[in-house]
Amino acid sequence: xxxxxxxxxxxxxxxxxxxxxxxxxxxxxxxxxxxxxxxxxxxxxxxxxxxxxxxxxxxxxxxxxxxxxxxxxxxxxxxxxxxxxxxxxxxxxxxxxxxxxxxxxxxxxxxxxxxxxxxxxxxxxxxxxxxxxxxxxxxxxxxxxxxxxxxxxxxxxxxxxxxxxxxxxxxxxxxxxxxxxxxxxxxxxxxxxxxxxxxxxxxxxxxxxxxxxxxxxxxxxxxxxxxxxxxxxxxxxxxxxxxxxxxxxxxxxx
Numbered sequence: 001x002x003x004x005x006x007x008x009x010x011x012x013x014x015x016x017x018x019x020x021x022x023x024x025x026x027x028x029x030x031x032x033x034x035x036x037x038x039x040x041x042x043x044x045x046x047x048x049x050x051x052x053x054x055x056x057x058x059x060x061x062x063x064x065x066x067x068x069x070x071x072x073x074x075x076x077x078x079x080x081x082x083x084x085x086x087x088x089x090x091x092x093x094x095x096x097x098x099x100x101x102x103x104x105x106x107x108x109x110x111x112x113x114x115x116x117x118x119x120x121x122x123x124x125x126x127x128x129x130x131x132x133x134x135x136x137x138x139x140x141x142x143x144x145x146x147x148x149x150x151x152x153x154x155x156x157x158x159x160x161x162x163x164x165x166x167x168x169x170x171x172x173x174x175x176x177x178x179x180x181x182x183x184x185x186x187x188x189x190x191x192x193x194x195x196x197x198x199x200x201x202x203x204x205x206x207x208x209x210x211x212x213x214x215x216x217x218x219x220x221x222x223x224x225x226x227x228x229x230x231x232x233x234x235x236x237x238x239x240x241x242x243x244x245x246x247x248x249x250x251x252x253x254x
């Protein structure tokens with residue numbers, strides 16, 4: 001029954017002039033990919049600014065409290081020791097980054113699973129566009145009420161839309177996103193997903209694994225004629241040979 005409902009929804013979108021590709025909106029839902037993508041996204045949001053004071057950072061003198069031997073007490077070197085009250089903390093949290101790299105194919109597969117899950121649950125709606133006459137929040141709230149908005153909604157629009165940005169940022173549970181910045185966690189977090197036709201076309205173009213690459217036509221390049229380098233001998237004028245001195249004539253006198 002679930003697959004039948006999904007096919008009916010696809011047929012309705014096709015009749016409205018918006019095609020939903022089976023490879024993007026009808027893919028098999030992979031819970032493991034959705035979990036990994038959500039974990040990757042949430043870890044990237046962590047600030048990682050936690051910090052504890054170590055032995056060298058807490059207040060206290062550095063002198064030895066009492067001599068090493070002869071007192072009958074345990075030896076001690078510093079009042080800032082972690083064994084003492086108000087001492088430093090060892091092996092505590094340090095500032096760090098929780099973000100890590102995730103393969104692009106896994107992220108795209110998780111996004112396909114999230115979109116397919118929303119369509120299967122009949123919580124995905126495609127609108128013609130987000131052309132708002134005003135930036136008032138009340139006008140957008142009335143529009144969302146006609147689209148079965150109850151708890152939360154994720155609006156996906158392509159291009160710059162100042163009125164939609166201003167009207168949606170003050171609504172609790174409503175978030176605006178671009179197709180190239182759509183995250184699987186945000187799709188699953190919000191109750192309803194509202195896409196524009198331009199956003200659907202962008203998602204199909206970027207997420208369809210069966211798309212054929214665009215062939216770039218060959219461009220003929222005209223190479224410039226090589227410039228002949230003049231030889232050093234040609235540049236320099238030929239040196240004149242020095243005239244040899246004439247031989248002296250022998251005289252009869254000695």
